[in-house]
Amino acid sequence: MLSNPSQPIVLASGNPGKIREIQAILAGHPIVPQSQFQIAEADETGKTFVENALLKARNAAFHSGLPAIADDSGLAVDYLHGAPGVISARYAGSDASDQDNVEKLLKELAGVPFEQRTARFICVIVFIEHAEDPCPVIAQGIWEGRILDEPVGDNGFGYDPVFWVPEYECASAQLASEVKNAISHRGKALSILASAL
């Protein structure tokens, strides 16, 4: 699907960290952030991570005329039937800070015992050859954990301070970024994408 090694690919993100990660996987292919085409962000109206990633990728492919990569990620808590899910970044409102979102989550889970606080981070990355591509490459990474009672740790972002990681028995925000990247939902999805492409 990527037979021409100089084929540029548009990335539906302007995040420099994401651009570097994707670039590392795609070796020779030039990765162009969608901002270079003045492409506005797609509305994230999907009910699942994969549908949101596809909306973003399609928007980028349509406006650039290039193959596109996009991702979507978030947290799903079993006790809350999958919430905050696709609205993880705006759980406490459209202008919510990470702290606002974490506070809302802890309030929703107040009194719920640790065994019932199971949750997972999910990251879905998709690749489409063009805006009408019916068969995207879909790479989904899942990171199982539990939600702590209160935030700990200074690394990471989002829900990292309340996401307890069973492999290390600490919060995600207490992990060094290299450790997190190796075992996280995002790390897994990137690795699956690399194999698939």
Next chain:
Amino acid sequence: MLSNPSQPIVLASGNPGKIREIQAILAGHPIVPQSQFQIAEADETGKTFVENALLKARNAAFHSGLPAIADDSGLAVDYLHGAPGVISARYAGSDASDQDNVEKLLKELAGVPFEQRTARFICVIVFIEHAEDPCPVIAQGIWEGRILDEPVGDNGFGYDPVFWVPEYECASAQLASEVKNAISHRGKALSILASAL
């Protein structure tokens, strides 16, 4: 995700063959076709197989209140940039027969040499726990082949008479159904679903 072994699951299909296949994978779980709930079929408005499968599963889960499984499948031809894709079953029109669709496909590919007639059958099966589940199980099976110049064989359905299978150097419609089921896009997707669940 399926911790209660007696949890019924609704299947967004009334096809007896599909019901048997899914039943075999899900062992104890009762599989209920959506027709038993008088659920109307969902509109397949998605641009990808996975989005259509999710639309169908969500419709079934919403109206039944049960976890749901749905699939979507079709043919993507490289020379036609992925067409017929998600409209494979209605390529020649909403009331088109298999023969109408095959004839249209052969017309679109008239004169295109065999090496450039690469194509793939795709089957995507999704499982959601409820209508708002942000993180579906997604099982995608792909079967690579080429499009023949004219139909051969009497087995199968749809595009099987013009889908050349490299493993057997014959058309898909010339394969015994057990052989086809073992190597087809649908067989692969079912096997991935079984591992995932």
